Amino acid sequence: MPLKKTADDDQKYKQVVDNIVTKYLNENFDWEDKDFDLLTTMRYDPSLYRGNLALIDAIFEEPVDPSFFYLIDNHVRRINLGIRFFGFKDIGVMTRDILLKHITEAMKQSDMDKLSPCKVRVLVDKTGEVKLDFRGPVDFPLNLNFNTPVTFTAYLDKEPTFVNPFTSFKTTNRTAYETAKERTLSEITSKTPNLDVILYNTAGNVTESTFCNVAFQRDVKNTVTGQHSIRWVTPPLVSGCIEGTMRKNLMDSQLLYEQAIPIKSIVDGEEILLFNAVRGILRAKLLLLSK
Numbered sequence: 584m585p586l587k588k589t590a591d592d593d594q595k596y597k598q599v600v601d602n603i604v605t606k607y608l609n610e611n612f613d614w615e616d617k618d619f620d621l622l623t624t625m626r627y628d629p630s631l632y633r634g635n636l637a638l639i640d641a642i643f644e645e646p647v648d649p650s651f652f653y654l655i656d657n658h659v660r661r662i663n664l665g666i667r668f669f670g671f672k673d674i675g676v677m678t679r680d681i682l683l684k685h686i687t688e689a690m691k692q693s694d695m696d697k698l699s700p701c702k703v704r705v706l707v708d709k710t711g712e713v714k715l716d717f718r719g720p721v722d723f724p725l726n727l728n729f730n731t732p733v734t735f736t737a738y739l740d741k742e743p744t745f746v747n748p749f750t751s752f753k754t755t756n757r758t759a760y761e762t763a764k765e766r767t768l769s770e771i772t773s774k775t776p777n778l779d780v781i782l783y784n785t786a787g788n789v790t791e792s793t794f795c796n797v798a799f800q801r802d803v804k805n806t807v808t809g810q811h812s813i814r815w816v817t818p819p820l821v822s823g824c825i826e827g828t829m830r831k832n833l834m835d836s837q838l839l840y841e842q843a844i845p846i847k848s849i850v851d852g853e854e855i856l857l858f859n860a861v862r863g864i865l866r867a868k869l870l871l872l873s874k
Contacts, residue, residue: 619749619756620706620714621665623828626653626725626861627717628700642697646687649679652703653725654860657828658682662707664826665752674711682713689715696720702861706755726863729815729838733854735867737779737792739846741767744782746823750790753825760793767872779857781869789844790823795857795865796830799844815856816842828860 633650634641641648649655662677686703693715695701701719708714740763749756759782767780779792791797796817803814817834818824819841833839849869857865 617756619754620708621662621669621671622753622755623658623661623705624859624861625655625658625703625705626700626721627651627703627719628653628725629698630700631725638698646680646683647690649683652686654828654832655679655682657831657860658705660831661753661826661828662705665754666707668748668752669709671707671709671711673709674707677707685713686715689717693717700725721861723862725861726865729856729864731864731866733866733868735777735779735857735865736773736775737781737855737857737867737869738767738771739781739849739869739871740783741872743785743787744790744823746784746790750782750823751820751825753827764793779867781855783846784823786822787846788822789818789846789849791818791825791827792857795859795862796824796827798833798839798856798858799849799853800855801842801844801848803840803842814840816840816844818842818844827858829858829863832860833858 628651629638629642631650631653632638632641632648634644634648636644636648641651652658656679659677659679659682662682665671666674666677682705685705690697695717696719699720701717701721704716704718706714706716744750744759744763747759750759763780763782768778771778779794781792781797782790784790789797789799798815798817800813801816802811803816804811815838817830817839820826822843830839834841849871851869851871853869855867855869857867
């Protein structure tokens with residue numbers, strides 16, 4: 584005999600659906616009423632300068648030379664992708680010249696040490712206002728070598744993260760990353776600051792870390808020759824990760840391959856790469872927490 588659906592069943596079903604829509608759709612996809620800025624973080628570094636002036640003269644030149652900022656064109660591209668996706672209607676296209684003009688004016692008002700590297704946070708709000716935040720000096724070099732010692736410990740997140748625009752575009756809405764760190768690192772007794780969490784999506788595939796893109800060593804098959812080799816692979820953008828400026832640079836340089844990384848393929852203690860445009864490339868040991 585077929586089961587009869589009651590009005591109470593309908594109400595329970597509706598409540599479940601409403602909860603799912605509220606938690607996973609309205610909360611993450613109704614961004615028009617949310618307060619957030621587009622964000623990109625660059626590295627200012629005098630050692631990167633490639634102009635013709637003496638360094639002591641170049642740091643006071645107006646506008647500031649673009650070579651002081653690592654991967655500046657990738658950062659401009661990132662801002663424009665965010666402007667288009669979120670539909671910031673009152674904003675035109677960001678260009679390198681416009682960004683350098685804002686940076687030059689902000690540097691004149693800042694007490695930053697122009698002879699030392701620092702982080703430059705660029706924030707663009709829905710009205711087109713550009714805000715600059717200089718943080719530093721930073722005490723770590725820009726490392727571009729894959730063969731670097733392990734300096735970080737990363738833990739696989741305890742729960743999956745629901746993919747949404749704020750995990751695909753870098754903004755000041757960092758809720759997904761802060762939540763992952765809180766639930767995963769809350770019981771870690773280590774006092775080292777070099778801790779990170781590796782996020783994964785609801786399909787069980789790795790996306791990124793809380794502040795970097797990631798790469799794993801995996802077997803890659805050459806589609807032409809059929810030969811297999813061990814390569815550094817990074818999750819594809821469809822996994823839900825941010826297209827970091829350093830990630831794009833490594834992909835454009837053909838130093839990384841895109842490949843899905845199921846969490847079931849992770850080996851406890853394996854070494855992975857973390858990378859962003861401020862620190863460069865880091866190596867971490869990835870640990871699995873017992874459930």
